[in-house]
Amino acid sequence: MKIDKKTNILIIGLGIIGGSYAKGFAKAGYKVNAIDTDPDAIEFALKNDIIAKGATEPDRHMIESADLLIFALYPHVFREWIEKNQWYLKSGAVLTDVTGVKGCIVRDVQNMLRDDCEYIAAHPMAGCERLGIHHSDEKIFYDANYIVVPTEKNTEEAVETCRQVGEILNFAKISYLNPEDHDEMIGFVSQLTHCIAMSLMTCNHTEKLEDYTGDSFRDLTRIARIDETLWSELFLLNKDALLHQMKLFTMEISKLERMLMEADKEGIKDMMKRSTARRKLFDKEKQEKNI
DSSP states (O other): OOOOTTOOEEEEOOSHHHHHHHHHHHHTTOOEEEEOSOHHHHHHHHHTTSOSEEESSOOHHHHHTOSEEEEOSOHHHHHHHHHHHGGGSOTTOEEEEOOSOOTTTHHHHHHHSOTTSEEOEEEEEOOOSSOSGGGOOGGGGTTOEEEEEOOTTOOHHHHHHHHHHHHHTTOSEEEEOOHHHHHHHHIIIIIIHHHHHHHHHHSOOOTTGGGTOOHHHHHHHGGGSOOHHHHHHHHHHTHHHHHHHHHHHHHHHHHHHHHHHTTOHHHHHHHHHHHHHHHHHHHHHHHHHHO
């Protein structure tokens, strides 16, 4: 399915990501409808012309008319929604999502979904420490990566539709990973970083610490302001990959601890040089995007 201005797009879940998707599509001139259990979110989206129509419960007509459905839900809610409401989907509908883990979700949904519809997974590598559509912003995608996560069950047409979503929303880079590689990578670049930020905020109980910190601490702990319901679910769904990455991190920081104990200045400097060299790769990529 090629997305055009006649495509009926339905977003289920108008939080920070679902709301930002809706804003991005609306800004690009696409008609978007939405479903969210929060009436305030629907009212805000309608009042600000982010969506054309909205509902606070699964609306049969809205679902039946949708060509492309985008799910911005907690993983377990996504599964439950498919189980209960897939019978309303039109034949040929394409479903995609924004779920932060894939291995335990993708094949479950694909296996339970009707044969005349197709689910192609995706993961926008963007977000905000604030919650809700009131803080949504389509510009969070402009410097962000977008990952398409196909399986052997996906058609080339659905993969292309999913890629087009990333293109319309102006993601900086679109990549492709299978579900297992995605979860291993996410365990490191996303979940482990949240674990580190959380630990930094809870390991020292000095009073009024906020009065003494500089930019480095604020930068490192920005993501410590976290949705505990969502992220605890994501951690547990991907616990094997996350535990593996935590072990690697613990080994590396233990090396640094040992070098400090042994006053190994050259070893510390070497680790700093390797860290700086690898970080420059990220800076280079960002500079190339801005050219």
